Amino acid sequence: MYRVKYNNKDYGEFKKLSDALYERDALFFCNFDYDLLVECDLENKYENMVLPPFPEKRPKGRIKGTKVNKKEREGEILFNHKIKKFYIQKGDETIGQYDTMTEAFYYKKILMANKWDKNILKTNITKKIEVNIIIDPAVEYEVQLNFCPKCKNRLKIGETECPSCGINIEEYLFNR
Numbered sequence: 001m002y003r004v005k006y007n008n009k010d011y012g013e014f015k016k017l018s019d020a021l022y023e024r025d026a027l028f029f030c031n032f033d034y035d036l037l038v039e040c041d042l043e044n045k046y047e048n049m050v051l052p053p054f055p056e057k058r059p060k061g062r063i064k065g066t067k068v069n070k071k072e073r074e075g076e077i078l079f080n081h082k083i084k085k086f087y088i089q090k091g092d093e094t095i096g097q098y099d100t101m102t103e104a105f106y107y108k109k110i111l112m113a114n115k116w117d118k119n120i121l122k123t124n125i126t127k128k129i130e131v132n133i134i135i136d137p138a139v140e141y142e143v144q145l146n147f148c149p150k151c152k153n154r155l156k157i158g159e160t161e162c163p164s165c166g167i168n169i170e171e172y173l174f175n176r
């Protein structure tokens, strides 16, 4: 059996080493947040890997500098109490303003996968859906586009015409 342990907390037992390693990575990837873990779609790179047997006893204690490097490498999600929004902090840079941590996490993941090239955010069109509302099938819900579907320019809330390429967004979406 392989056990995933971190800061004296137990995170489960696994028969396969590849499963344990995957769980460990996923936990770190999601900052040990189980809500995020459920949505985590990290690829299991250990599945078809030949893994060496580990020595029975390993020196105890945290590996030096991992925490600092991780923050530097992967950035972190922080909360701005003044405006009540989550944002991504990477080095000296602050990126975005998000209503939920899940949303911030989603963008952080995209940035990480694209070597922190912020242009990638322009090409990821997302629609915001309030997750906690009770859906009434008789009601038509408004979906807010964050980016122009044609030129990917960022849109302000409620904007009906793209300020960059000039298209009427509704016409563009429905008359194609």
Ligand SMILES: [Zn+2]
Binding pocket: 148, 149, 150, 151, 152, 153, 162, 163, 164, 165, 166, 167
């Ligand atoms: Zn446009």
